[in-house]
Amino acid sequence: MIGPFLDVFLIAAGPFIGSFITASSRAWPDWRQIALGRSACSECGHRLRPWELIPVVSFFLQKGKCRKCGAPIWPLHPVGEIVALIIPLIAVLAFDGGWTLAASLFGWVLLFGALVDLRTFLLPDVVTLGLVPPGLALAFLSGGPGGFLEHLLAALLGFATLAGIAWLYRRLRGREGLGMGDAKLLAAGGAWAGPFALAWSVAIGAGVTLFIVSIAQLLGSKTEAETPVPLGPGLAAGCYLAYCLPSLVQTTAG
Ligand SMILES: [Zn+2]
Numbered sequence: 308m309i310g311p312f313l314d315v316f317l318i319a320a321g322p323f324i325g326s327f328i329t330a331s332s333r334a335w336p337d338w339r340q341i342a343l344g345r346s347a348c349s350e351c352g353h354r355l356r357p358w359e360l361i362p363v364v365s366f367f368l369q370k371g372k373c374r375k376c377g378a379p380i381w382p383l384h385p386v387g388e389i390v391a392l393i394i395p396l397i398a399v400l401a402f403d404g405g406w407t408l409a410a411s412l413f414g415w416v417l418l419f420g421a422l423v424d425l426r427t428f429l430l431p432d433v434v435t436l437g438l439v440p441p442g443l444a445l446a447f448l449s450g451g452p453g454g455f456l457e458h459l460l461a462a463l464l465g466f467a468t469l470a471g472i473a474w475l476y477r478r479l480r481g482r483e484g485l486g487m488g489d490a491k492l493l494a495a496g497g498a499w500a501g502p503f504a505l506a507w508s509v510a511i512g513a514g515v516t517l518f519i520v521s522i523a524q525l526l527g528s529k530t531e532a533e534t535p536v537p538l539g540p541g542l543a544a545g546c547y548l549a550y551c552l553p554s555l556v557q558t559t560a561g
Pocket residue numbers: 348349350351352353373374375376377378
């Protein structure tokens with residue numbers, strides 16, 4: 308009977324884990340800063356009190372500014388905290404027991420990578436390549452050697468597809484359009500979700516990316532063909548949704 312307790316715990320922990328993930332993604336790749344977490348204002352060093360660390364709520368109560376020096380708080384803080392809550396909500400709806408925990412961890416690691424990509428235009432290998440072994444291990448657990456092999460092929464196919472498109476783009480346009488990080492990310496998606504989820508990951512990823520770009524344009528930022536737009540956040544969302552959707556549809560239909 309661990310299921311319901313685990314579900315409630317994951318959902319309740321989500322925003323706090325999101326707070327840690329967002330702070331870490333901002334500090335990346337400074338591990339020492341990551342270990343400290345979001346304990347002080349990055350501008351004036353003001354040590355944050357417990358009530359200044361409540362996910363989402365603190366941000367709005369303080370109107371997005373440090374109480375001491377008025378420096379703006381990174382606006383991605385509340386966004387990361389809300390997404391980190393949505394991740395276990397979807398996992399709980401789609402999976403049972405330990406699989407809920409696995410899916411939530413998958414989503415949270417993807418969220419970290421997406422935030423780092425938004426800030427630096429780079430997806431850390433720790434995230435992309437780091438997600439491949441646990442994905443393959445879970446495929447073995449649920450599908451035996453056949454499942455393992457299928458997901459291994461999906462990882463290779465995912466990487467080869469985006470790496471191939473990146474190579475073509477570079478030849479045709481003479482500049483980088485897609486990063487190798489995106490190809491490695493789709494390898495992770497293949498390792499977790501299998502071959503049939505690859506197309507879904509990319510389709511959802513493209514949709515989410517267009518959505519983010521439209522919002523950015525509405526908010527007044529100019530996007531032209533030469534403006535670099537990170538694909539990682541959309542692709543990360545695509546990988547997570549493609550992993551959860553089949554189970555989600557089954558649970559809702561059954
Ligand atoms: Zn401050």
